[in-house]
Amino acid sequence: MTMRPEQGTLISRAQAMAALLELLTDQPVVVCNGFPSREAQKIADRPTHFYMIGSMGNAPAIALGVALAKPNKQVVTFDGDGNVLMGMGTLATVGALKPKNFIHVVFDNEVYGTTGNQPTISNVVPLEKVAKAAGYVNTVRVLDRDDLVYEFQDLLKKDGPSMLLIKVNEFQEEAERILLDPPDLTKRFMNAIKG
Amino acid sequence: MMDSDVFVQSLQDLGVNFFTGVPDSILGGIIAELMNRRLYTPAVREDEAVGMAAGAYMAGKMPAVLMQNSGLGTSLNTLISLNVIYRQPCILIVSWRGQGGKDAPEHLVMGEVMPQFLDTMKIPHRTLTEKTAAEDFRWVADTFKKQQIPVALFITKGVVKGLHP
Numbered sequence: 001m002t003m004r005p006e007q008g009t010l011i012s013r014a015q016a017m018a019a020l021l022e023l024l025t026d027q028p029v030v031v032c033n034g035f036p037s038r039e040a041q042k043i044a045d046r047p048t049h050f051y052m053i054g055s056m057g058n059a060p061a062i063a064l065g066v067a068l069a070k071p072n073k074q075v076v077t078f079d080g081d082g083n084v085l086m087g088m089g090t091l092a093t094v095g096a097l098k099p100k101n102f103i104h105v106v107f108d109n110e111v112y113g114t115t116g117n118q119p120t121i122s123n124v125v126p127l128e129k130v131a132k133a134a135g136y137v138n139t140v141r142v143l144d145r146d147d148l149v150y151e152f153q154d155l156l157k158k159d160g161p162s163m164l165l166i167k168v169n170e171f172q173e174e175a176e177r178i179l180l181d182p183p184d185l186t187k188r189f190m191n192a193i194k195g
Numbered sequence: 196m197m198d199s200d201v202f203v204q205s206l207q208d209l210g211v212n213f214f215t216g217v218p219d220s221i222l223g224g225i226i227a228e229l230m231n232r233r234l235y236t237p238a239v240r241e242d243e244a245v246g247m248a249a250g251a252y253m254a255g256k257m258p259a260v261l262m263q264n265s266g267l268g269t270s271l272n273t274l275i276s277l278n279v280i281y282r283q284p285c286i287l288i289v290s291w292r293g294q295g296g297k298d299a300p301e302h303l304v305m306g307e308v309m310p311q312f313l314d315t316m317k318i319p320h321r322t323l324t325e326k327t328a329a330e331d332f333r334w335v336a337d338t339f340k341k342q343q344i345p346v347a348l349f350i351t352k353g354v355v356k357g358l359h360p
Contacts, residue, residue: 030250050253054276058246061238062277065250068236069213089239090246097236106278183282183343190253 011145012171013019013107014039017078019149020105023156023178024076028193031078032059033085034114036107040078043181047192051178057087060094065110070193074101075157081108081122088130095135100159104131105152109168117170128165138162197325197355199224203232205328206259209336211286213251215244216261219225221290221350223358226261241266244272245345248285249277257339264293264305264349267312274345275316284339291322294351304349313347320347323354 004105013036019043030050031037052059084091084106093100106127111117128139138158142148143190148166155162180188202225208216214229215236216222229235238244241262248258262270267289278285292298293306305312314321319338323331336339338346 016212028254052277052278055242055246055273057271058242058277061243061246062250062253065213065215065247065256066254067250068247068253069256071256087240087243090243093237093239093243093247162299182280183302186253186281190255193254 002151008177010143010167010169012173013109013166013168014043014171014173014175016107016147016148016158016166016168018043019145020078023149023152024170025191027074028039028063028070028189029073029076029078030059030063030066032080033057034080035172035175036078036080039173040115041178042173042175043075047188050189053178053182055082057086057090059083061087063104064090064094064097064099064102066193067102068097069161071099071101073081073193074103075099076105077105078102079106080113081106081110081127082120084127085122085125091131092135094161095131098135098137099161102161103155104163105162106163107168108157108165109170111170113170113172128163135187136161136163139165141167142166143167196353197328199228199356202355203234205332206286209332210257211259213248213256213258214261215247215258216288217241217244217263217266218261219263219290219292220358221292221352221357222261222263222288224356225288225350227358230232236264241270245273245278245285246271249273249281249283252283257286259288261288263290263329264309265302267347271316274318278345279317282343284343285345286335286339287318289320289347289349291349291351295329308332309349315359318345318347320349322349322351325354
């Protein structure tokens with residue numbers, strides 16, 4: 001495993017997430033387990049966020065269920081490279097079903113950050129290309145904040161399914177565990193996305 | 196033997212309105228009927244199906260997931276670290292392969308231990324019979340609503356009509 005040439009110039013996942021959350025309002029957001037959920041809770045805790053604490057690999061499946069049940073709501077999932085690799089079959093399910101209201105954001109730091117930065121294989125497997133081959137309509141890879149804001153704004157206007165893959169560095173924000181009990185998170189999210 | 200359309204109608208009458216899963220031969224007739232009614236969203240793995248069902252539940256649906264019992268192994272972590280701890284119910288329609296030791300070798304271990312396996316995970320279950328069907332369906336709906344966790348209905352070979360009777 002070699003170091004990426006651009007590695008030193010990348011933004012952190014928390015910086016990328018903060019930029020995305022500024023562009024989102026009341027869209028349901030399903031956030032994968034581990035630090036992504038903790039960082040999202042710290043940056044902007046909204047009732048429309050569903051924070052996962054387990055079931056790694058299932059974030060896009062949960063978001064897909066929401067998207068199919070609520071075809072008039074744009075549904076976003078915040079995912080990681082290790083998560084996508086674990087549940088890669090879901091790229092095929094999304095690509096085949098083609099929900100227009102589905103936006104898949106992948107923060108790709110090429111490591112299992114929550115467990116101590118063990119390498120994933122996303123340095124050699126371009127996940128947005130896998131998504132494209134599986135049938136996602138729009139797929140974009142970005143490396144910096146300006147591109148990320150521009151491309152996400154564009155995807156919010158387009159019919160999906162879309163994947164925005166953001167190369168981020170390994171920096172992990174100090175962020176506490178998810179505060180609400182899981183059943184309360186379920187209730188809060190259900191109430192927030194009603195109608 | 197129960198007709199597939201009666202089975203599907205019974206679930207719809209309970210309020211079930213989101214169906215996903217991974218096929219099994221025992222469930223062939225049920226899935227064909229669900230597809231006829233344009234109610235079925237196919238998944239590629241059982242844990243994905245359970246995840247989709249959880250999302251649909253939170254978006255206001257009453258979900259059911261169809262799977263062979265081998266899929267209980269595949270979806271176990273999702274069932275316990277998503278559905279059980281978050282209180283997200285779904286109805287698991289599980290075909291009982293390997294029941295009584297009469298099946299292909301890959302089905303025999305799960306076929307023998309399945310009820311104890313779900314007991315250990317504290318997932319309530321019941322086996323459908325044609326005679327007790329009305330009561331079985333009522334029990335499934337009541338358990339779904341009261342316990343707010345996955346509830347399994349086992350389908351043994353020959354209870355619901357398959358694709359090749």
